[in-house]
Amino acid sequence: MQIPTLVGLLLGSTAQVAAQFSYPNLPVDFLRTSAPVTPLPNGAPWGPRNVMNTNAYDDPPKTGVIRTYDFTIARKNLAPDGFTREFLVINGQFPGPLIEANWGDTIQVTVHNQLSNPEEGTALHWHGILQKTSQWMDGVPAISQCPIPPGSTFTYTFTADLYGSSWYHSHYSAQYAGGIVGPMIIHGPDDNKCDIDLGPVLITDHYHEEYFKLVEMVISKDLDAIRHKSDNNLINGKNNFDCSSTNRTNPCRNNAGISSFKFTPGKTHKLRLINAGAEALQKFSIDGHTMTVISNDFVPLKPYNTKVVTLHVGQRTDVLVHARKHETGSFNMRATIANCSLTLNPNALATVYYGRTRPRNPPTTTPWPEFLDSVLNQCANDDLSLTVPKYPIRPAPVPAFTQDVAVNFGPNATGFLLWSLNGVSFRANYNNPILLLSNLGNNSYPDDPEWNVYNFGSNSSVRFVIVNPKIAAHPIHLHGHNMFVLAAGKGTWDGTITHPNNPLRRDVHILPGFGYLVIQMKSDNPGAWPLHCHIAWHVSSGLYLTVLERPDDIKNLQVPAIMAQTCRDWSAYTGNHIVEQIDSGL
Missing domain, CATH: 2.60.40.420 (Cupredoxins -  blue copper proteins)
Structure with missing residues (x-):
């Protein structure tokens, strides 16, 4: 039986709002032409939830409001600093349009891929969104979806499940370095006095x-x-x-x-x-x-x-x-x-x-x-002793599983200099997204190690001890989670955890050069989640692995039919066109 799309379900049951808010000093490049609406209708639409009384990961609100956006991705010559070059743009602009919503709203973005000369696939990732009820909307080709083919349209629908400041960007090759980026603001509880929000x-x-x-x-x-x-x-x-x-x-x-x-x-x-x-x-x-x-x-x-x-x-x-x-x-x-x-x-x-x-x-x-x-x-984040979350959460003191991860850089068998995790440089298979394979019960991957999938089964928590023997610092990003940052520093980790009862949580943290980063996640979000360096050139050359979380539960996800249709569309496109995938694909 085909599952109805999320778009159809949501449009049938909730109010729809064309979203665009304004800030006093927001650059004109961020603006859209849709009618403005108040960012805080009826006071606080998230109800009595505030910073200190709500675990945002377990109890996000549902406002019943859909914020709709329409994005066209194309090429255009621009000169933001006076030097003219070709950009990949959204709605003709760089940076892309501001996405704005309230905590608990539904965000719906229709993406039209108009990339031509040359043609390319694309996909958009909503950085930091947990996607707990829409794991297939994470926007990573080869992991949660097939790419959107040239000339095609795809609609992302997901809940604004956390609040604060973020951004969105392409996750197809290094496209976002070509211009496909934009700010995203989700309004939520804030107990800090602020007279003027100047925006992103x-x-x-x-x-x-x-x-x-x-x-x-x-x-x-x-x-x-x-x-x-x-x-x-x-x-x-x-x-x-x-x-x-x-x-x-x-x-x-x-x-x-x-x-x-x-x-x-x-x-x-x-x-x-x-x-x-x-x-x-x-x-x-x-x-x-x-x-x-x-x-x-x-x-x-x-x-x-x-x-x-x-x-x-x-x-x-x-x-x-x-x-x-x-x-x-x-x-x-x-x-x-x-x-x-x-x-x-x-x-x-x-x-x-x-x-x-x-x-x-x-x-x-x-x-x-x-x-x-x-x-x-200083090539590191502020000392972890300074960065203490307001809402305290204690991670499992002894994780169910610990995974050691070694970052390295060097030549592969053909002499290309690549980044790797545990000796493997990742390469995406756009036609076979890992999440969709797992949803069909297929958690056995080809002998080719380039898939670099780590199946953590039903483990309730996973700790990653990441070691970096090279000089370069890496911003390590985990999708689908705010990770606990237990420790970071130079040399070798001595087992000490900073604020063990309430460590820093975030979705990107710096792994120092010649050092270590220790992060931990609670396995509360079944899915296939990228763990990678966010330097575009490093993930392009393979510094990536997939965290496969609770595959037995992935089988029960009600994945909408549009995901399979997009893969059929991509398969039809690649049957007649050669895809120039010279890097990892992400």
Whole structure:
């Protein structure tokens, strides 16, 4: 019997709302043309739930509201920093449109794949969403779905099951480095006083080569090509670039412009920082202003003050900034690529200004000494002793299963330099998604180890001890979970767990160079979940494994018929077209 699609079920039972909210200083690139609605209808639509009385993983609300979006993915020439190149864009823009909802809303995004010359498949991943009731909507081809073929349409439908700041991006090859990224905000309980929410601040390293050429460089036998440097750094899709520094023939103009943020004297402002880049570890700061960290990823934290925020790829941090009471001047906002990443121009600037109008001349303020020191010397997240979740959750002190994972880098049998986990460099099979195979009862994979599936059976909890003998730091991301971060550091783990009764939870954490990362998950979400480095070039060259969680329960998932139809569509497309999968596929 065919299972009705989620779209049909939801449209038959709930109200539908065209969603677009506005922020005081949101760049026009984020805006859509649909009618605005209030982000908080009837007060708090999540009812009596608040930060301290609700385990968000066990008791998400259901508001009965659908937020609908319509995305067309295509190619377009753009010049966000003055240098013109071809982008992959959503609705003609980079960064992509803002997705916004309330905790407990249903988000529905219809994606039209209009990629041509050359044609490519695509898929969108909703970073940090647990997908507990829609595991097939995670948006990872070869894992939870087949790619959306060129000329085809697919509708994602899922619950906004956590709240806070996040982003979405393509998970097909390294497409998101070509421009398929956008911010996502889910409003929920917040017991921190904030007068003005300034919205998302996307920080992205920026390359002047189009993404497929970059993939060709990093999937290589040439170490110099693999270590290709970004050309610039952007805040909300903007920064200046010195056109005299390039020999390329692409059109280029100086003084393309930078982003700006208006501060109101005496008010408290929220900034939602998101590293949506491809490779770079970023440092964020505002000259002359201290920030209060209130959230990492989708997890509210006990507040602490800092002058610099560290964000590796995929990480988000919400901060509060208390504006000066009688200020009238302007200040530099800074996003700088850390010394351990690869770039030609590490510095992105934006203007923070007081008063009615933005000043004509750029600020002349200087950075905090702590910021400069962090850029040069810290390639890790803040010490785990600082980052304490507000809502306490105690992980299993002795996990049901422990998996050791070794990161490595070196040549394969044909001499290509690849990243690997436990000696295996992953390669996706787009035509046979692991979740859909498991749903059919097939948990036996070919002898080819490139699938790199770890079947943890019915174990109630799994601990990963990840060891990194190389110098590069890796932002490790686990889908389908907020992982417990038990320990991270240089050298060898001595067994000590930071805050064992309430460790940090988040969905991305930095594995330091020459060090270790110890994470743990509660097996409460049957599915096939990627565990990978979020540096685009590292996952492209194989730094990936699939966590197969509770396969006996995966068999009982009511997967909608559209998933099989998309695979039939992809099979028909690939029967007549050659797919240029020169990397892992993710």
